Amino acid sequence: MLEALTNVDGVALRRWASGCVDGLTDRCDDINRVNVFPVADSDTGTNLLYTMRAAAEGAFSAAVDAPVGEVAAALARGAVSGARGNSGVILSQVLRGIAEVARNGRLDADTVRGALNEAAVLATEAISIPVEGTIVTVLRHAAATADACPAGTDLAGVVRAAASGAVEALEHTPSQLAELGRAGVVDAGGLGLVVILDALVGVVTGVTPDRTDLALTPGPHEVGEAGAAPAASPPPAPCPDDPGAQDYEVMFLLAGSDEALVGELRLRLDALGDSVIIVGDGSGSWSVHVHCLDPGAAVEAGLAAGRVHGIRISCFALDAIRSGGVAGAATPVPGRRCILAVVSGDGAADLFAAEGAEILRADEPVTPERLLTAIRGLGCSEVLVLPNGALPAQELVTVGVAARDDNRSVLLLPTSSMVQGLAALAVHDDTRAAVDDGFAMSEAAASTxxxxxxxxxxxxxxxxxxxxxxxxxxxxxxxxxxxxxxxxxxxxxxxxxxxxxxxxxxxxxxxxxxxxxxxxxxxxxxxxxxxxxxxxxxxxxxxxxxxxxxxx
Incomplete structure (x- = not known):
C-alpha cells in the first residue's frame, strides 16, 4: 500500500481533479437517476461532470511544476467559467474554497479543514434562499465533521472524516427536503459531492472508499423520520417557491462588475425567479444562475451589472421532451384520426366535444409535456391538434417533432384562439387525407x-x-x-x-x-x-x- 500523503501539492491536486472526473463518469447515471430537486430534469450528474471536466482542464493548463496555489486557482477559474446547473455552480465554490486556502502554499491536515469550511461558507453565501437537504447541507456537515477531528489528526484522517460526514449527511437528506422524501431518494448533488470527496481520499491514502452499499433510495423508515437530521445541521429551512413554476434555467458569466453591482443583480434576479446562485472565482469573474419565467429579463439584469458572456438558456419542458422524459403512449390504431383541441371552460369543452374533438383543458397551464402526453395518449395514427393559442410556435414545433414516429403522424394547426378552432373544426372531414383535411381546417382558421x-x-x-x-x-x-x-x-x-x-x-x-x-x-x-x-x-x-x- 502507498504511504499516505501529508500534504497535497500541485501534482496531487491534478490527480484529484482527474479522479473526480473518473468518479463522476462512473456514477453519472446514478446521480441523474435520483435528481428530483430543484427540478426533476435528470441532469445533476451530467452538470457535475461537465463542471469538473472544465475545472480539470483549467488545472492542467497550469505549468507542470506549478505550486499548489496556482493549480488550485486555475481549477477554480475553470469550474466557475464552465459551471453547469445549480450543482455545478456549488461545486465551483468547493474548488474556490480550496483555492482561497491554498494561496499560502500548503494543503495539509489543518489547511484542508480550513478549505472545506471556506467552501461551505462560499456555497451558502452564493444561494439567495438556502434549502436544507441539498449539496450545501452535505458540504457543511462534511466540513464540520473534518473540523471536529482531534488535534494532531493527519491529512488522511481529516479527508476520511470529511467523506464519512458527507455520507452521513447524504443519508439524512430525504428527511430534510420534502421532494426527496416523497420520491424516496437522496440528494443528487450531495451524492456527487460524496464522489468528489472520496476521490480526495483516494489521492491522499491510495485507496478510494467503496460505496457500492450506499443506499440511494432509503427505506420508508428513513424518509421523513423526525429528528433524523445530522447534529451539525440546523433545522430545515422553508423551501423556496415551487421550481416547477419556472420555465427556464438561465446561466451566464459576468465580468467588469463589483460586489455592489453583483448584490443589486442578486436582488433583481430574486424578484424574477428562484434558485438564484451567484458565485465568483476570486479573480473578478462571476457565474450567475437563475430559474425564471422570463429569460430575457434575467439577461438584461446581468447587462446592467457588467459584461455578460457565455449565456446558456434551457427550457425545462423542452429538455424533458427531448430526453423522452414524458409519459408513454397508447398504441395507435392504423387509419384512425383524432382531433385534439386545447380549450378553456366547460361550455367550450362541450362545443368541441360535440363536434368529435378530444379535449385538453387549459383551465390549468398547458405545458409542452401536458400537450405531448395528451397526443401520445390518443390511440390514433393521425392526430390534428388545435392548440388555440395555448403555447408559442417554437414550443408547438418541438412538441410536434417529439410526438411523431413511424406509427403516428401529427399536424399542429395554426389556431390562435378557440373561435378559430371552432371555425377549423366546422370544416373537418375525416374522409379526406389527413394532410388535405389539415389544409382545409388551417385555411378556415386563417380566414377567421x-x-x-x-x-x-x-x-x-x-x-x-x-x-x-x-x-x-x-x-x-x-x-x-x-x-x-x-x-x-x-x-x-x-x-x-x-x-x-x-x-x-x-x-x-x-x-x-x-x-x-x-x-x-x-x-x-x-x-x-x-x-x-x-x-x-x-x-x-x-x-x-x-x-x-x-x-x-
Missing part, C-alpha cells in the same frame, strides 16, 4: 378574424393610450384596439372594427364572468348596424376573456 373583450384589472398603458381599472378593452389578436367605459361598449366598438372589412358570420363565445345580457346586446348591435350578418352566441366558460369574437 378574431378578437376578444376583457376588463382592465389595473391602470396601465396600451397602444391606444392609458386605461383605468374596470375599463372594457377590445383586442384584436393580442393588441388592445379599443378602450371603453364598460365591456358592452368595448364589444360593440370591437365588432364594428372587425366587421368593417366585411363578414358573413359572427361567433360570440361568452366567458364565465360575462354578464348574462352581453351576448344579446352584441347580437342586437350587429343586427341593427350590420344587416345580413348572422350571429351565433355560445356559452364558452373561459376564465380570461370575457368574450371571444370570431368573424368569417
Amino acid at each position: 378574424r378574431w378578437g376578444s373583450v376583457r376588463v382592465a384589472a389595473e391602470r396601465s398603458l396600451t397602444l391606444m393610450g392609458t386605461c383605468e381599472a374596470g375599463d372594457g378593452l377590445g383586442m384584436i389578436g393580442h393588441e388592445v384596439v379599443v378602450i371603453a367605459a364598460d365591456a358592452a361598449e368595448a364589444g360593440r366598438r370591437l365588432l364594428d372594427q372587425v366587421l368593417g372589412v366585411g363578414g358573413e358570420l359572427v361567433t360570440l363565445l361568452l366567458g364565465v364572468h360575462a354578464p348574462d345580457e352581453l351576448g344579446d346586446l352584441l347580437a342586437d348591435h350587429v343586427a341593427r348596424n350590420h344587416p345580413g350578418v348572422e350571429v351565433l352566441v355560445y356559452p364558452g366558460g373561459q376564465d380570461v376573456d370575457l368574450l371571444q369574437v370570431g368573424v368569417e
Whole structure:
C-alpha cells in the first residue's frame, strides 16, 4: 500500500481533479437517476461532470511544476467559467474554497479543514434562499465533521472524516427536503459531492472508499423520520417557491462588475425567479444562475451589472421532451384520426366535444409535456391538434417533432384562439387525407378574424393610450384596439372594427364572468348596424376573456 500523503501539492491536486472526473463518469447515471430537486430534469450528474471536466482542464493548463496555489486557482477559474446547473455552480465554490486556502502554499491536515469550511461558507453565501437537504447541507456537515477531528489528526484522517460526514449527511437528506422524501431518494448533488470527496481520499491514502452499499433510495423508515437530521445541521429551512413554476434555467458569466453591482443583480434576479446562485472565482469573474419565467429579463439584469458572456438558456419542458422524459403512449390504431383541441371552460369543452374533438383543458397551464402526453395518449395514427393559442410556435414545433414516429403522424394547426378552432373544426372531414383535411381546417382558421373583450384589472398603458381599472378593452389578436367605459361598449366598438372589412358570420363565445345580457346586446348591435350578418352566441366558460369574437 502507498504511504499516505501529508500534504497535497500541485501534482496531487491534478490527480484529484482527474479522479473526480473518473468518479463522476462512473456514477453519472446514478446521480441523474435520483435528481428530483430543484427540478426533476435528470441532469445533476451530467452538470457535475461537465463542471469538473472544465475545472480539470483549467488545472492542467497550469505549468507542470506549478505550486499548489496556482493549480488550485486555475481549477477554480475553470469550474466557475464552465459551471453547469445549480450543482455545478456549488461545486465551483468547493474548488474556490480550496483555492482561497491554498494561496499560502500548503494543503495539509489543518489547511484542508480550513478549505472545506471556506467552501461551505462560499456555497451558502452564493444561494439567495438556502434549502436544507441539498449539496450545501452535505458540504457543511462534511466540513464540520473534518473540523471536529482531534488535534494532531493527519491529512488522511481529516479527508476520511470529511467523506464519512458527507455520507452521513447524504443519508439524512430525504428527511430534510420534502421532494426527496416523497420520491424516496437522496440528494443528487450531495451524492456527487460524496464522489468528489472520496476521490480526495483516494489521492491522499491510495485507496478510494467503496460505496457500492450506499443506499440511494432509503427505506420508508428513513424518509421523513423526525429528528433524523445530522447534529451539525440546523433545522430545515422553508423551501423556496415551487421550481416547477419556472420555465427556464438561465446561466451566464459576468465580468467588469463589483460586489455592489453583483448584490443589486442578486436582488433583481430574486424578484424574477428562484434558485438564484451567484458565485465568483476570486479573480473578478462571476457565474450567475437563475430559474425564471422570463429569460430575457434575467439577461438584461446581468447587462446592467457588467459584461455578460457565455449565456446558456434551457427550457425545462423542452429538455424533458427531448430526453423522452414524458409519459408513454397508447398504441395507435392504423387509419384512425383524432382531433385534439386545447380549450378553456366547460361550455367550450362541450362545443368541441360535440363536434368529435378530444379535449385538453387549459383551465390549468398547458405545458409542452401536458400537450405531448395528451397526443401520445390518443390511440390514433393521425392526430390534428388545435392548440388555440395555448403555447408559442417554437414550443408547438418541438412538441410536434417529439410526438411523431413511424406509427403516428401529427399536424399542429395554426389556431390562435378557440373561435378559430371552432371555425377549423366546422370544416373537418375525416374522409379526406389527413394532410388535405389539415389544409382545409388551417385555411378556415386563417380566414377567421378574431378578437376578444376583457376588463382592465389595473391602470396601465396600451397602444391606444392609458386605461383605468374596470375599463372594457377590445383586442384584436393580442393588441388592445379599443378602450371603453364598460365591456358592452368595448364589444360593440370591437365588432364594428372587425366587421368593417366585411363578414358573413359572427361567433360570440361568452366567458364565465360575462354578464348574462352581453351576448344579446352584441347580437342586437350587429343586427341593427350590420344587416345580413348572422350571429351565433355560445356559452364558452373561459376564465380570461370575457368574450371571444370570431368573424368569417
